[in-house]
Amino acid sequence: MQNEEENKIICIIPARDEEKSIEQALTGLIKKSGLNRSDFLVVNNASKDQTKTIVNRLGIKILDCPKIGYGNACLVALEMIKKSNLTPNYIMFCDADGSDDPKDILSIIKTIRDTNADLVIGSRTLGVAEFGSLSSIQIFGNALTCLLIQIFFRKKFTDMGPLRIIRYDSLLQLEMKDETWGWNIEMHVKALQNQMKILEIPVNYRKRIAGVSKISGTYSMSVRVGIKILYTFLKLLLFGK
Numbered sequence: 425m426q427n428e429e430e431n432k433i434i435c436i437i438p439a440r441d442e443e444k445s446i447e448q449a450l451t452g453l454i455k456k457s458g459l460n461r462s463d464f465l466v467v468n469n470a471s472k473d474q475t476k477t478i479v480n481r482l483g484i485k486i487l488d489c490p491k492i493g494y495g496n497a498c499l500v501a502l503e504m505i506k507k508s509n510l511t512p513n514y515i516m517f518c519d520a521d522g523s524d525d526p527k528d529i530l531s532i533i534k535t536i537r538d539t540n541a542d543l544v545i546g547s548r549t550l551g552v553a554e555f556g557s558l559s560s561i562q563i564f565g566n567a568l569t570c571l572l573i574q575i576f577f578r579k580k581f582t583d584m585g586p587l588r589i590i591r592y593d594s595l596l597q598l599e600m601k602d603e604t605w606g607w608n609i610e611m612h613v614k615a616l617q618n619q620m621k622i623l624e625i626p627v628n629y630r631k632r633i634a635g636v637s638k639i640s641g642t643y644s645m646s647v648r649v650g651i652k653i654l655y656t657f658l659k660l661l662l663f664g665k
Contacts, residue, residue, distance in 0.1 A: 431537065436517050453518065495600070495605075516533075542621045609660075
């Protein structure tokens with residue numbers, strides 16, 4: 425799929441304590457996504473299990489991020505890309521738990537290439553979410569966030585899904601800063617503030633292969649994540665950064 429250098433993609437996959445799922449998740453992505461093994465970049469986010477050992481055995485590049493936080497892991501990956509000789513045209517973000525359907529990656533890549541969009545987000549609401557893959561509080565939080573975006577930006581969206589692809593030069597323009605759970609909403613709002621072209625496409629979403637979600641695994645964590653997302657939205661709305 426990537427014979428042309430101008431179509432270079434790097435897929436960033438933050439991973440924390442995913443030893444039970446990451447091999448199956450990565451193997452599926454490599455086999456069905458149309459990408460090469462060298463296109464994936466896993467960030468070991470302070471894992472205490474064998475996540476790093478498994479990724480190394482699979483021959484996929486892995487970085488260490490000792491500071492817990494989804495945003496921290498993404499920032500470590502982007503800093504490495506900046507300092508290296510890598511020159512991607514697109515950056516994709518996927519989860520390490522096997523919840524993203526690898527076949528959807530083909531669609532999300534085709535969409536950003538064919539439409540000249542800056543950011544393409546996989547919408548689990550427009551697609552099919554397996555029963556139990558999203559908690560009730562996740563569904564409510566997504567709906568509330570999308571409603572706020574519609575109210576303040578006059579743009580209708582359906583999801584803040586983790587599977588997304590963005591042009592690398594557009595991503596650099598956003599100057600991303602969030603270190604934890606506000607990463608996706610920061611990207612979305614900053615893209616709107618910069619009048620970038622954002623599209624949604626339907627994607628399937630599955631229950632994670634094993635273990636409990638770091639976000640929705642407990643009620644208290646779900647509430648903390650929801651508060652952080654709302655805080656990030658309001659901060660960007662009021663101060664623009």
